[in-house]
Amino acid sequence: MTPNRRQLLAGTAALALVPGRVAAATRGVARPDLFVGTGGDGHTYPGATLPFGMVQLSPDTDVERWATCSGYHHGDGSIMGFSHTHLSGTGIGDMLDVLVVPTRGPVKLLPGPLADPNAGYRQRYSDEVAEPGYYRVALESGVRAELTATERTGWHRYRFPPGPAHILIDLSHLILDKSDAAPLIDEAHLAIGEDGTITGARRVHRWAKGRRIHFALQLSREPSRVVFYGDGDAEQPAGAKTVSGRRVKAVLHFDEAAGAPIVLRCGISAVDVVGAAANLRAEGGHWDFDRVRRAAQGRWADALDAIRVTGGTPDQRTIMASALYHAQLAPTLFSDTDGRYVGLDRAVSRVPAGGAAYSTYSLWDTYRAVHPLLTLIAPARVKSLVDDMIRQTAQSPYGPLVWPLQGVETGTMIGWHGVVPLAEAQAKGIAADYAAAWPAIARRSFDFAAPDKDNSLGRDLYDAKGYVPADRVFESVSRTQEYAYDDWAASHLARAAGADADAVRLRRRSGNWRNVVDPAIGHARPRFADGSWWTPYDPVQLGHMPKPWWRDYTEANGWQATFLNQHDIYGLIAHMGGDAAFEAKLDAFFSAPSTLPANAPPDIAGLVGQYAHGNEPDQHAAYLYAYVGAPWKTQALVRRLLTEMYHARPDGIIGNDDCGQMSAWFVLSALGFYPVDPVEAAYVFGAPLFDRAEVQVGNGRKLVVEAQGNGPDRPYVQSVRWRGRPWTRSWISHAELIRGGTLSFRMGAAPNPAFGRARADRPPSNGKPA
Missing domain, CATH: 2.70.98.10 (Beta-galactosidase; Chain A, domain 5)
Incomplete structure (x- = not known):
């Protein structure tokens, strides 16, 4: 194991x-x-x-x-x-x-x-x-x-x-x-x-x-x-x-x-x-x-000149620069000056002229914010990374990248999240030969006799039953949901490769998250092979068996696993009883007692209620209020996380930085937006931390983010203007941002519940508007 x-x-x-x-x-x-x-x-x-x-x-x-x-x-x-x-x-x-x-x-x-x-x-x-x-x-x-x-x-x-x-x-x-x-x-x-x-x-x-x-x-x-x-x-x-x-x-x-x-x-x-x-x-x-x-x-x-900020405190500006630095350390170059590198098949390969190979892909973490940040500030680097990921996906006996380190697929964590930055780049218009990766992705998705590492155990049961049974495979609840997200990403790549039937199958299978979220209690919950749920259920607990490797969640508990869904938010909202029920569940998540069982891993850190900012699974959760028309709650939470979870001192990152993921969360959130689902190629608004930020978004274009009337006690968005015109949506697309222009927030000390409330103004999810 x-x-x-x-x-x-x-x-x-x-x-x-x-x-x-x-x-x-x-x-x-x-x-x-x-x-x-x-x-x-x-x-x-x-x-x-x-x-x-x-x-x-x-x-x-x-x-x-x-x-x-x-x-x-x-x-x-x-x-x-x-x-x-x-x-x-x-x-x-x-x-x-x-x-x-x-x-x-x-x-x-x-x-x-x-x-x-x-x-x-x-x-x-x-x-x-x-x-x-x-x-x-x-x-x-x-x-x-x-x-x-x-x-x-x-x-x-x-x-x-x-x-x-x-x-x-x-x-x-x-x-x-x-x-x-x-x-x-x-x-x-x-x-x-x-x-x-x-x-x-x-x-x-x-x-x-x-x-x-x-x-x-x-x-x-x-x-x-x-x-x-x-x-x-x-x-x-x-x-x-x-x-x-x-x-x-x-x-x-x-x-x-x-x-x-x-x-x-x-x-x-x-x-x-x-x-x-x-x-x-x-x-x-x-x-x-x-x-x-x-x-x-x-x-x-x-x-570091990619983003310049003014306003905030001196410490906040230091944190921003330090986070931008840490977000550009990995993945790390792995090919020699002659283009040779060790592929995941352990053979020596050579990149094409002008290309590069990379190592240190912490993909369970970095698909969430590091790769999206780079699509904004370093699109040429993203192109180089995408070309490399396609090559290494084809070379790996396991297919999509998981956690490659120095020519070795470690298989660390769960899922095959290498498909996510590829699908994100494809959705954002970064040209590459995505079809070249598809055969290897298809093997991981559909060939259940293909070699497994622990990250992909239970794929056959997931396909046949619609979930990974908790009495058959450890970390089953998280696996089911993360496999579903990878299916969502892979369905885009299947379509790009012309595999339309496979795309439909993957899109359908990406709804498997439903089978481990019990609508009767509104929580993700271990489920056994006979279809029964684990009882008695306690969302604070880690799982149904005492040994650590039989925990039912990956570095999480039942509370945190409930909000793992990144790609079908409106489906999750409906599954849990509608907007009001979902908003109440989010409220409970962020206000519950911050207690953990004795056997909880230290990775579950930085608690606000049961939300754990010091680890990755729920780092999008504060932005979910926008999907029920309450983005003002997102604004207050994001400002709180920016100011409480990061400090300009050696212990200033609340958990492992994980190859820049914690840092990239800060950079994007401090700018005022975050990619809940990178594959959707959209960013949900939060609360900009600085009075002004200038972001170089490639090809000589500049994005300016202004926060008029900003201050420590003024985290609430009153209104937004984009390129000089009123903007009522609580989100913005990647295609808009990379055009360059001024995104202007007017901030205030009290919420404006009307902003982003209308269904037409809520973020897209699963390829669909609210």
Whole structure:
């Protein structure tokens, strides 16, 4: 069984302006704080990377706690070293490849425990600075470390005090999982070439089982000597040029390390050492660290310039910039400069000229807001991602993407939500060969003999009975509803591929959510194979069996699962008794006691009543009031969530950022709208947080969002104008927004119940108006 993302790990500050960027800062580009999310359970990292870059060069403080899935946690007192790959905001840890430790004194080959840094090569630290594309810290050994990056290379600059020093390269460094009986690293090697280039690779069986990483590393100064260490930290014979094993290391000694800084540049590749070396040659043909830093900061200045805001508080502007930064970290580049990458069939493939392959698709999370946000601010990137998802869908033995990481389909979470960004892009007019993905999508949808991972268990029963029975498959209630949503998305792709009969079948099957929502009680509820419902039912509980893997909901309880439906809102409203009954149920959802059972996962966080903002399943729920003509309740709730769930401090994200999903929710909601159903290509209005926002929406067009009369105590929309004309709807289409123009909200301290009340003004759902 593939556990959920938390079970897999159980037990175990300002943008520096560069020349030419000063004008952008004065136009309202706020400065992100990269430490936001590095505390609490945000699971972000503060190190150097580029937007969607392959390399994430960042400090690691610990690898033995769920809090350090990214390798870093704010407040830890020591740094182990700097590794080249990291995950941002995930609920499972992996990566942390090619750890580099600059230090002085006796050689220590183990990091030692967090509680006792003196026992190993850990170092206390001070004067930590993190900016987009750049990181700096002072280590207790006297070393000043700086980091920056290109897309595929990490750059280090170390300044040492007088005297001898050494740099450790540790290929045994990784996120630990003490429950695994087999070695997490089953092969690794290091070597030094005649030109001094150090190369190496390892195979890791952590989360992405069997993934490989290769690297090529060069130094600006030749070390006095290089010593290799094999398994058990056995020192290799003097003069050894290579070492192989499971946990291998190398120490680069400098008899006198002071003087000119030592610069390291390291290229990585998932394909082979040849690819890593080629990436290094292509992106590291000089030793000018500051040149790389300026280029990295320039790339980030452009990316962050996509949205400029004025108004709000200084902290809110910082949160906005930090969220926009975090929403552009993943998916991560995965193809080498020659176009090669490892496909989900584990074979080496090559993208067409001008194309790119990506990894780190946290699709259970990011289909909701990250991908929709990118369709607004980075349509060219979306085109690149869509082309890649189509290719990888065709290559994967499982079909639609679920949670691919480093060429491995982890199958984490439930459903096959890779169909959603594809259907969304198709609905929004992004040209691509969607038909090329259809055969693989059809297999996942209709071929019940096709190989399963846990994410797609019970497909046959779902098709035959109309739901996944709770006495046959765990997390059955959530599965039924999420499979139904994927059917809805896939029906659009079937139609685009000319498979009209399949489109009809999928559209019909997308109504299966009804079979796990009991209209008699107005709640999603476990249902058994004989058709009976679980009794006695309590919506606060997680399911009908005590073992965690038999919970009936995915990181949710009965309350939260009741509102999972994103694509057939009017069907759900009718199923639950009409507008008044549905509105009352929403009221109860947001006002119920915020109690949870003892066995609830910590992912259910950020409670407002039983709504949990710290996790993804219900992040659209506050916007559902618009569908019953009460958008003023959405406005009040969204403003509350924007101000209570996000803060400009390390613990400022209420739950895991999940590759930018929590952040993207903030960005879109702060602009004043949110995609309840991304495939519908429409956005439901909330309450804009800032007085004015300017959004670059591609092709030189600009969207301006104004909130006249806005203020902390004025969250209610009185009226809306679009492109100078009155707008009575409580929503707007993607096609309208990307035209550019001014979306003007007039705000007030009291609700205007008339706005958006008329049925003709309510948002569309299931391809139909209210």
